[in-house]
Amino acid sequence: ANHPTIDKPVLRKPSASDGTQVWELVKRVGTLDLNSVYSYIMLCDIFRDTCVIALQQDVIVGYMSAYRRPDLPDTLFVWQAAVDSSQRGKGLAKEMLRELLNREENNGIRFVEATIGPDNIASRRLFTGLGEERSAHCQLSEYYPVSYFPEGSGHEPELLLRVGPLTNKS
Numbered sequence: 815a816n817h818p819t820i821d822k823p824v825l826r827k828p829s830a831s832d833g834t835q836v837w838e839l840v841k842r843v844g845t846l847d848l849n850s851v852y853s854y855i856m857l858c859d860i861f862r863d864t865c866v867i868a869l870q871q872d873v874i875v876g877y878m879s880a881y882r883r884p885d886l887p888d889t890l891f892v893w894q895a896a897v898d899s900s901q902r903g904k905g906l907a908k909e910m911l912r913e914l915l916n917r918e919e920n921n922g923i924r925f926v927e928a929t930i931g932p933d934n935i936a937s938r939r940l941f942t943g944l945g946e947e948r949s950a951h952c953q954l955s956e957y958y959p960v961s962y963f964p965e966g967s968g969h970e971p972e973l974l975l976r977v978g979p980l981t982n983k984s
């Protein structure tokens with residue numbers, strides 16, 4: 815039976831020691847650009863204020879990495895959103911994004927950005943949904959065209975979603 819209290823993943827800031835499990839999750843999800851294990855250890859450490867992991871009985875089933883753009887400090891750039899197949903369709907990504915935005919240390923954030931592939935409906939819905947929830951605009955534009963990626967790599971174009979200004983907390 816689905817016990818909401820037992821089965822609901824716990825969200826928290828990551829630590830360096832979570833990096834390998836995050837790498838394994840991103841690898842398992844299979845639709846993201848898999849970065850080095852080192853990069854996930856470093857993100858879970860140095861960028862932990864703007865990263866979140868979701869745990870179910872000590873197994874990482876969700877991960878969202880983000881950082882405040884050095885050139886636009888009021889803008890949170892969401893780098894990756896990974897949800898384990900066992901957690902699909904439960905609004906986990908939305909919950910992770912909300913957790914990030916509601917952190918005291920992220921109060922000054924007015925815009926959220928991310929790049930997504932043209933057919934990544936789930937991610938697109940995550941960000942357009944934030945716009946609707948916070949009565950903010952959601953702009954979509956071509957950002958990294960296929961031509962930026964190596965010939966024959968098969969990488970999709972990355973479209974930029976920019977949501978804001980976020981006025982009220984959700």
Ligand SMILES: CC(=O)NCC[C@H](N)C(=O)O
Pocket residue numbers: 845846847848892893894895896928929930937
């Ligand atoms: C929001 C999100 O997951 N974007 C993915 C960007 C890129 N394809 C990557 O995987 O890092």
